[in-house]
Amino acid sequence: MEALMFWILALVAVAMAVMMIFHKNPISSALSLIVVLFCTAGLYVILDATFLAVIQVMVYAGAIMVLFVFVIMLLNLRREELGLRRHKAVKVIGVLFCIALLAQLVAIVSTALPAVAEISADFGTIEHIAWLLFTKYMLAFQAAAILLLAAVVGAVVIAKRRI
């Protein structure tokens, strides 16, 4: 059952990611990306990260993608031919990344990981994450809050015509 779910979610995610890259209409690309994000949320559930799965749907598939769709509609982009870049640098970087991916895959397959750890039933629940966030990672949490505030102010300043 778990294997079946994994394969369905993984294949849908990869197919939708390919569709996102090669679709002409930006709105279709955005919707494909939303499906990818939902599939990843499903994988998070299989991996016992329930809190992050919820956050993934709410923040990523909800807030960020709504922002994307909103901006695409706001800019009123016309449907155009698939703008693919044909550049020499792209080919060079592409080959380098292919080699990197191959090395990565070989490294993944050849490395023996330690045995899967035994986890408690409440692994990855909101209680555990909150405990870590408000004790060990308190400073980083505050910094993230300031970062989000700065981003909001910056976004308004950049996008607004006149302050």
Next chain:
Amino acid sequence: MSWLTQITTNHYLVLAAVLFMLGTVGVLLRKNGLIVFMCIELMLNAANLTFIAFARQLGQESAHVVVFFVMAVAAAEAAVGLAIFVAMFRQKKTVYVDEATTLKH
């Protein structure tokens, strides 16, 4: 065919690598800045998937906190980046990344 029915952490790592590469392909190939931006989100997401796969493998919840922060940074990045594209569209009437050449000439 045990690799088909027995899902290990390696499966998740390979999937994350494939998703990351697809994101890279999009960043390299597409001209539309908004699509490039979405591909960057996809790459961040692939990195998150590796974190969570290792969190399950090693039984460490700290990785979940890292993913939480990555999501916060992605949200901030999306807000600022989209604002930049709105401003660019207002100035140049395009979001194509290779038409933003004001500093080039």
